Amino acid sequence: MFQEFNLANFLLAVLPVLLAITVHEAAHGYAARYWGDHTAEKLGRLTLNPLAHIDLIGTVIVPLFMFLFTPFLFGWAKPVPIIPRHFRNMRMGLFTVAFAGPLSNLVMAFCWGAVMALTPFAPLDFQRPMAGMANYGISINAILFVLNMLPLLPLDGGRVVDSLLPPRASMKFRKLEPYGMWILIFLLATGLLGTILMPFTGFIIHSVLNVFGIH
Numbered sequence: 001m002f003q004e005f006n007l008a009n010f011l012l013a014v015l016p017v018l019l020a021i022t023v024h025e026a027a028h029g030y031a032a033r034y035w036g037d038h039t040a041e042k043l044g045r046l047t048l049n050p051l052a053h054i055d056l057i058g059t060v061i062v063p064l065f066m067f068l069f070t071p072f073l074f075g076w077a078k079p080v081p082i083i084p085r086h087f088r089n090m091r092m093g094l095f096t097v098a099f100a101g102p103l104s105n106l107v108m109a110f111c112w113g114a115v116m117a118l119t120p121f122a123p124l125d126f127q128r129p130m131a132g133m134a135n136y137g138i139s140i141n142a143i144l145f146v147l148n149m150l151p152l153l154p155l156d157g158g159r160v161v162d163s164l165l166p167p168r169a170s171m172k173f174r175k176l177e178p179y180g181m182w183i184l185i186f187l188l189a190t191g192l193l194g195t196i197l198m199p200f201t202g203f204i205i206h207s208v209l210n211v212f213g214i215h
Contacts, residue, residue: 010064012129016137020108020144021077022053024101029080031100035093037086045080053077091163098159102148105141106204112137113208142204146197152184153177 026048029040040046045053054060058076087093116134119127149157154177162170187193209215 027100027104035087095163105145109141117212146200
């Protein structure tokens, strides 16, 4: 079902989308630097400047398509370059780097919850757009957290699972990576992705609202 384009809603969603995607990638880079890999920093990717992370398809075209034609809104940025052999501890480095991105989205969901809670204290003319932007921020980051934590390679959830597996099981699991995106596309096309995501995203959204007493 195609939905009518609403410029006001689209503009309210732009900042939450850009922050959700760029902070996600920057979090990967900061985690990698912590464990000894400075590749992202040397290439100028260890920054919160969206221009350094924007991918034409993942940051512009896909989010716009999702906004217009689906009930979801997500995308991706250019992956931050990481060289795992530089990590002081390979297993912990891989786990931390993989989990850092989704964790940043979860934190941002609560940050947007705080913004929504402060809405009544803003000037009257700003309250409605502020609440709308916060609503997008909570929803987008909840979706990105759950989506990225799916145990599929090359998603972050798959990387987390891979970092926890014994070497032999890890090698077998990595053989599934070429099929990961095809599985994701199949789930999206059949509507199964929404069935999987909605209970978890709903739980996160309600948790954020409950923490800040928003009804």
